[in-house]
Amino acid sequence: MSFQKHVLSNGLTIVGELSPSAKSVAVGFFVKTGARDETPDESGVSHFLEHMVFKGTPHRTALEVNFDFDRIGASYNAFTSEENTVFYAAILPEYLPQAVDILADILRPSLRGDDFNMEKNVIIEEIGMYDDQPMWCAYDNAKKAFFADHPLGNSILGTKESVTALTREQMQGYYDRRYVAPNITVAVAGNFVWDDAVKLIDKQCGHWPVGTAPRAKVTPVAPRKYQQVMTKEKLKQEQVFLLAPAPAADSPERYAADALAMIIGDDSGSRLYWALVDPGLAESADMSFHDYEGTGSYFTSFSCEPDNTQEILALIKEILREVQSEGVSDEELAVAKSKILSRVVRGSERPMGRMQAVGMGWTYLKTYRSVDEELANFDAVSLKNIRDVLDRYPFDELTVLALGPLAKLE
Amino acid sequence: MSFQKHVLSNGLTIVGELSPSAKSVAVGFFVKTGARDETPDESGVSHFLEHMVFKGTPHRTALEVNFDFDRIGASYNAFTSEENTVFYAAILPEYLPQAVDILADILRPSLRGDDFNMEKNVIIEEIGMYDDQPMWCAYDNAKKAFFADHPLGNSILGTKESVTALTREQMQGYYDRRYVAPNITVAVAGNFVWDDAVKLIDKQCGHWPVGTAPRAKVTPVAPRKYQQVMTKEKLKQEQVFLLAPAPAADSPERYAADALAMIIGDDSGSRLYWALVDPGLAESADMSFHDYEGTGSYFTSFSCEPDNTQEILALIKEILREVQSEGVSDEELAVAKSKILSRVVRGSERPMGRMQAVGMGWTYLKTYRSVDEELANFDAVSLKNIRDVLDRYPFDELTVLALGPLAKLE
Numbered sequence: 001m002s003f004q005k006h007v008l009s010n011g012l013t014i015v016g017e018l019s020p021s022a023k024s025v026a027v028g029f030f031v032k033t034g035a036r037d038e039t040p041d042e043s044g045v046s047h048f049l050e051h052m053v054f055k056g057t058p059h060r061t062a063l064e065v066n067f068d069f070d071r072i073g074a075s076y077n078a079f080t081s082e083e084n085t086v087f088y089a090a091i092l093p094e095y096l097p098q099a100v101d102i103l104a105d106i107l108r109p110s111l112r113g114d115d116f117n118m119e120k121n122v123i124i125e126e127i128g129m130y131d132d133q134p135m136w137c138a139y140d141n142a143k144k145a146f147f148a149d150h151p152l153g154n155s156i157l158g159t160k161e162s163v164t165a166l167t168r169e170q171m172q173g174y175y176d177r178r179y180v181a182p183n184i185t186v187a188v189a190g191n192f193v194w195d196d197a198v199k200l201i202d203k204q205c206g207h208w209p210v211g212t213a214p215r216a217k218v219t220p221v222a223p224r225k226y227q228q229v230m231t232k233e234k235l236k237q238e239q240v241f242l243l244a245p246a247p248a249a250d251s252p253e254r255y256a257a258d259a260l261a262m263i264i265g266d267d268s269g270s271r272l273y274w275a276l277v278d279p280g281l282a283e284s285a286d287m288s289f290h291d292y293e294g295t296g297s298y299f300t301s302f303s304c305e306p307d308n309t310q311e312i313l314a315l316i317k318e319i320l321r322e323v324q325s326e327g328v329s330d331e332e333l334a335v336a337k338s339k340i341l342s343r344v345v346r347g348s349e350r351p352m353g354r355m356q357a358v359g360m361g362w363t364y365l366k367t368y369r370s371v372d373e374e375l376a377n378f379d380a381v382s383l384k385n386i387r388d389v390l391d392r393y394p395f396d397e398l399t400v401l402a403l404g405p406l407a408k409l410e
Numbered sequence: 411m412s413f414q415k416h417v418l419s420n421g422l423t424i425v426g427e428l429s430p431s432a433k434s435v436a437v438g439f440f441v442k443t444g445a446r447d448e449t450p451d452e453s454g455v456s457h458f459l460e461h462m463v464f465k466g467t468p469h470r471t472a473l474e475v476n477f478d479f480d481r482i483g484a485s486y487n488a489f490t491s492e493e494n495t496v497f498y499a500a501i502l503p504e505y506l507p508q509a510v511d512i513l514a515d516i517l518r519p520s521l522r523g524d525d526f527n528m529e530k531n532v533i534i535e536e537i538g539m540y541d542d543q544p545m546w547c548a549y550d551n552a553k554k555a556f557f558a559d560h561p562l563g564n565s566i567l568g569t570k571e572s573v574t575a576l577t578r579e580q581m582q583g584y585y586d587r588r589y590v591a592p593n594i595t596v597a598v599a600g601n602f603v604w605d606d607a608v609k610l611i612d613k614q615c616g617h618w619p620v621g622t623a624p625r626a627k628v629t630p631v632a633p634r635k636y637q638q639v640m641t642k643e644k645l646k647q648e649q650v651f652l653l654a655p656a657p658a659a660d661s662p663e664r665y666a667a668d669a670l671a672m673i674i675g676d677d678s679g680s681r682l683y684w685a686l687v688d689p690g691l692a693e694s695a696d697m698s699f700h701d702y703e704g705t706g707s708y709f710t711s712f713s714c715e716p717d718n719t720q721e722i723l724a725l726i727k728e729i730l731r732e733v734q735s736e737g738v739s740d741e742e743l744a745v746a747k748s749k750i751l752s753r754v755v756r757g758s759e760r761p762m763g764r765m766q767a768v769g770m771g772w773t774y775l776k777t778y779r780s781v782d783e784e785l786a787n788f789d790a791v792s793l794k795n796i797r798d799v800l801d802r803y804p805f806d807e808l809t810v811l812a813l814g815p816l817a818k819l820e
Contacts, residue, residue, distance in 0.1 A: 021431060023755055024755060069678070069679070092751075118689060121690035125690065128646040132647055232644075236538040236539075268486075280532040281531075283532070283535040283539045305538065341502075342483030346762075
């Protein structure tokens with residue numbers, strides 16, 4: 001695999017990783033904007049705009065967008081997170097020109113009023129659907145409780161109220177400010193010819209407007225000792241989240257934090273697994289490390305019969321205290337590395353996986369990391385690194401949110 | 411890629427697809443047994459047994475099973491369906507011997523009483539968790555309504571009552587009858603040496619007991635015009651399933667049925683998408699084709715604001731009537747083929763995907779189909795094949811199940 005990079009005259013960056021033996025190619029447009037970049041008035045606009053991007057351009061109706069993707073058998077989709085809005089497609093190598101043509105076209109959407117009003121209903125339905133999913137609902141509210149007034153606590157979907165109140169003009173304004181060339185990275189991975197891809201992308205995107213799309217408040221979040229219970233009597237299970245601060249995406253400590261979260265809460269063979277899931281006390285229990293620009297967080301979560309909640313919470317706090325004071329073992333670290341190595345290698349087997357990794361890497365760090373470099377970074381994590389990350393990001397103060405039948409927590 | 415097959419003296423079949431350029435290898439043990447093979451007394455035993463397989467053997471405690479998999483960085487898991495119980499792992503090529511050793515060992519589990527009683531709680535928690543998921547709950551009950559007294563209507567998880575009543579001895583009896591060598595296929599795909607794999611598997615599994623594990627009632631299901639409403643007032647969305655008979659897994663018509671379901675109800679660019687999802691009438695709407703041994707079914711489903719349910723049901727019935735009487739267009743078929751081709755090629759990029767395809771192909775059909783053959787089979791589907799499958803499996807009589815706030819359907 002080889003890496004290439006090119007910046008167009010308007011500031012749009014193209015990054016590519018070539019694997020001539022791949023059977024397909026994947027291309028993604030990474031717009032560095034998401035829920036954290038929204039004002040309260042605009043809550044949900046990034047995600048709503050992601051939908052609108054598929055609703056047509058001056059050159060294509062929504063039907064044609066869909067049909068043109070389907071005709072080349074593209075596996076295409078988009079997602080919106082707190083920090084990014086990403087549009088991508090995986091295709092057989094011969095269809096890369098068409099895929100770039102469609103993606104570049106839709107990234108300049110018409111945002112027609114009629115479509116806007118119709119799509120609003122879709123978004124409101126989607127909000128309703130997520131409200132019916134206890135896990136998602138607990139996650140969203142835990143994030144809000146933990147990040148408090150930090151913009152990373154913003155809801156990705158927004159609320160029924162905020163989306164209802166949103167106007168087409170607000171969306172246009174947000175689009176004009178955020179979808180500027182220097183705020184967009186195009187990543188290509190798999191079987192393709194670099195020079196051809198650059199020419200294609202330059203032709204389609206070279207005229208896109210220049211602008212700055214700064215991100216406010218890229219600051220670390222402070223720990224927040226806090227507890228909240230959302231009672232939903234009709235549910236059978238209790239869903240609980242525990243959040244604590246962790247290293248940011250650009251921190252060299254992120255590898256140690258990732259390994260630590262795997263040791264404590266991987267869904268197989270971790271401390272939480274053996275203490276809670278294996279004996280049948282919890283239906284599921286895990287910890288994962290989420291890194292963002294400027295800050296990070298450990299998300300620990302479990303679901304269980306409501307009566308077990310209090311006991312499980314006490315056990316988790318005890319496990320965290322033990323790790324905090326005694327660290328982890330050599331053997332635990334070796335196993336975590338073995339899992340990570342395998343995960344990284346297997347994740348690299350598809351162009352889609354590499355496109356995501358290369359695109360995200362560039363968006364966050366302006367850096368390319370090959371599979372081998374990524375493996376080496378994880379392999380270098382020592383017990384001392386784990387100790388350091390525990391000292392800098394202790395588990396002492398937790399934000400706890402429970403959603404389910406329980407009326408209260410002690 | 412090349413295919414190899416070997417049958418051990420006790421009747422266990424090994425199938426392999428070699429890709430020397432792959433970076434990993436995947437191995438799966440396919441036991442041809444599932445919910446459809448259970449008596450009412452045993453409801454849920456296949457899935458419960460799948461869990462027990464990870465609870466230890468005469469040679470390994472549960473902790474050691476987990477630890478041994480983790481030490482080689484295996485991505486491992488298992489699943490139970492109506493027809494199969496499958497245990498699998500993906501590893502870096504150098505770890506295939508260890509992966510086979512662990513999988514073969516755990517397939518001869520101790521089924522200890524203490525573990526059985528403890529794991530029962532896990533299963534009951536899992537049943538509770540699924541009960542909180544409207545989509546799953548609607549799916550499970552729709553299947554039950556459609557298959558009626560056909561064993562394919564059996565619940566995979568069983569009920570809280572059936573699992574509570576299950577004894578260790580019943581599980582042991584089921585295991586002894588169903589986990590016999592001729593009822594098991596081992597599939598290996600990716601980067602490995604065939605002769606070495608056969609030797610490994612023979613050494614581990616060559617002594618497994620012989621036996622017959624017949625499957626009762628492998629008969630086509632008849633259409634069932636039926637309507638059921640499950641009222642759950644606290645939900646915000648209505649989940650609806652419509653089921654109709656379709657070709658079986660061994661039918662040459664399965665390719666036409668798959669293309670037809672894609673044309674009508676793929677999640678992008680299908681008739682249902684344009685009629686329901688795009689205009690925001692439904693949150694989601696799709697149709698998929700499920701093929702089983704001896705029979706098959708089209709599953710159409712949607713979720714929406716409860717007030718829209720009646721209108722959407724009428725629209726779907728109209729779409730099905732139109733396809734039934736007028737068929738589909740040349741262009742629709744061409745697009746469906748393009749999607750399927752791309753899906754098959756991309757699905758073949760990982761050893762895990764090929765292991766599943768090769769293992770399932772052998773379990774159902776005792777046949778190997780290469781990626782190219784599979785592509786050719788789909789490519790050969792004609793408008794006449796679609797017409798034929800519509801004539802043999804019309805959409806006239808539907809089993810409809812709605813779950814959500816609605817009190818009734820017209």
